[in-house]
Amino acid sequence: NAGVMQNPRHLVRRRGQEARLRCSPMKGHSHVYWYRQLPEEGLKFMVYLQKENIIDESGMPKERFSAEFPKEGPSILRIQQVVRGDSAAYFCASSPYKAVDASPLHFGNGTRLTVT
Amino acid sequence: DQQVKQNSPSLSVQEGRISILNCDYTNSMFDYFLWYKKYPAEGPTFLISISSIKDKNEDGRFTVFLNKSAKHLSLHIVPSQPGDSAVYFCAASATKSSGDKLTFGTGTRLAVRP
Numbered sequence: 150n151a152g153v154m155q156n157p158r159h160l161v162r163r164r165g166q167e168a169r170l171r172c173s174p175m176k177g178h179s180h181v182y183w184y185r186q187l188p189e190e191g192l193k194f195m196v197y198l199q200k201e202n203i204i205d206e207s208g209m210p211k212e213r214f215s216a217e218f219p220k221e222g223p224s225i226l227r228i229q230q231v232v233r234g235d236s237a238a239y240f241c242a243s244s245p246y247k248a249v250d251a252s253p254l255h256f257g258n259g260t261r262l263t264v265t
Numbered sequence: 266d267q268q269v270k271q272n273s274p275s276l277s278v279q280e281g282r283i284s285i286l287n288c289d290y291t292n293s294m295f296d297y298f299l300w301y302k303k304y305p306a307e308g309p310t311f312l313i314s315i316s317s318i319k320d321k322n323e324d325g326r327f328t329v330f331l332n333k334s335a336k337h338l339s340l341h342i343v344p345s346q347p348g349d350s351a352v353y354f355c356a357a358s359a360t361k362s363s364g365d366k367l368t369f370g371t372g373t374r375l376a377v378r379p
Contacts, residue, residue, distance in 0.1 A: 153308070190371055191271075191354060191371045191372055197366060205363070205366065240309070249299070249358045249360065249366075249367055250314075253314060258306065
């Protein structure tokens, strides 16, 4: 049973370009979460999605960031017009249940975004 | 506003001895706590968790203690092994209000010396 798959592992973008980060959850998991880790900081919640629905986007910056989890295919985190401050590790996690006390989150190995 | 704090950025322990990692929180709504371990260039891996209705949970070499009145939890690793060298993150959730998200501390880097 494959774990949470994220690609690409590394992504370099110039300022103003778009970044697309993909996440395939574990088999049987319908709950997907995106977290961001800035250098020397802990992981910060960004967004929680179920298939075709955004459930909680309270951690997402209001502009340039969007996320989706379509009926078919991976979840996508999209960052438009990237700036240097977007450079970070972006982690996706999945779970078979909503509440973390029902099942711990399983994390992917992350996408390291570098904006030059 | 750092609601989960790990005040020790690093810890060095001799192999075979006990490692104690500490975590403090400020949000009284937090009722579920987890520890994750992270190796470089990998994602966090779940280690152990504890509900606020308990004060201790044990799994092999790993024990988590929760002191609700002090809003403090700790992770004990006994005996420590070189393979335990990693960054350890404490995380918390308010399951009754926002059970869908975790709030993480900034991590403690554990080095176990052979």
